Amino acid sequence: MVFGYDYLGSTYTTYVSFAPKGSNFNAGSSYHHEASFAKEQLLAMSGDALLTIRTTGTEAVILRIFNGHGFGPAHVVPGTSGGAGEWFTVSQDPSGRIHVFSSRGLVRTYDLIEVSTPTGSTWTGARDLGHAIQDDYFTAALNSLGKGLVLGTSPAIGYPVP
Numbered sequence: 001m002v003f004g005y006d007y008l009g010s011t012y013t014t015y016v017s018f019a020p021k022g023s024n025f026n027a028g029s030s031y032h033h034e035a036s037f038a039k040e041q042l043l044a045m046s047g048d049a050l051l052t053i054r055t056t057g058t059e060a061v062i063l064r065i066f067n068g069h070g071f072g073p074a075h076v077v078p079g080t081s082g083g084a085g086e087w088f089t090v091s092q093d094p095s096g097r098i099h100v101f102s103s104r105g106l107v108r109t110y111d112l113i114e115v116s117t118p119t120g121s122t123w124t125g126a127r128d129l130g131h132a133i134q135d136d137y138f139t140a141a142l143n144s145l146g147k148g149l150v151l152g153t154s155p156a157i158g159y160p161v162p
Contacts, residue, residue: 001025002034002066004050006042012055014042018066035071037062044139047092051077051100061088063098063120075120079113091140091148099161101140101150112150112159129161 001023004016014037023030040052040062048066053059061080064071077100080088088102099116112129129150142148142161149158 001031002045002048002050003031004042004045006040006052011039012041013038014040014050014052016050016066016071034066037064043088044090046090046098046140047096049090049092049098051088051090053080053088061100061102063090063100063117065098065120072120075117078115078123079126087138089139089150091142093142093144093146093148095144095146097146099140099142099146101138103138114161116146129159 001019002016004014006012006014015033016035017031018034019025019030037052039054039056041055043051043053043061045051050064050066050071052062054062061077063075063077080102086102088100091099091101093099097116097118098120099114102113111131114127114129115123117123138150138152140148140150140161146161148161150161151158
């Protein structure tokens with residue numbers, strides 16, 4: 001089990017800990033520090049996917065994938081340079097494909113945008129799912145075909161992902 005948290009301090013740092021399969025997930029001693037990412041704020045986690053945003057420089061959104069032993073390379077999510085003030089979430093579907101959703105103004109303000117990747121190296125083009133999320137908190141749940149639902153909190157409505 002992988003979990004993460006961030007700490008503001010003088011700058012943001014995201015920390016990730018890991019407890020191997022078969023561990024007692026209720027025991028703090030089962031978890032071991034896995035990684036730290038300085039100057040990155042935690043946005044979301046799903047399965048093996050970790051989504052952060054750089055808090056300095058380009059403020060790009062970064063995807064890292066946990067491989068059971070550590071994180072692979074950092075991948076910039078397309079179209080997210082200068083992403084501060086925008087909102088994002090990530091969902092890794094049962095097939096392992098990773099979907100990043102944003103309510104940033106790539107097409108129109110507050111349209112729900114999706115990009116996806118199997119590995120972080122190659123990405124689909126941005127897909128505009130339409131006028132949807134008008135809040136900074138939302139989450140997604142998808143099946144192995146990448147279809148499912150994005151749940152917003154204001155208003156509390158589910159938006160289909162066809």
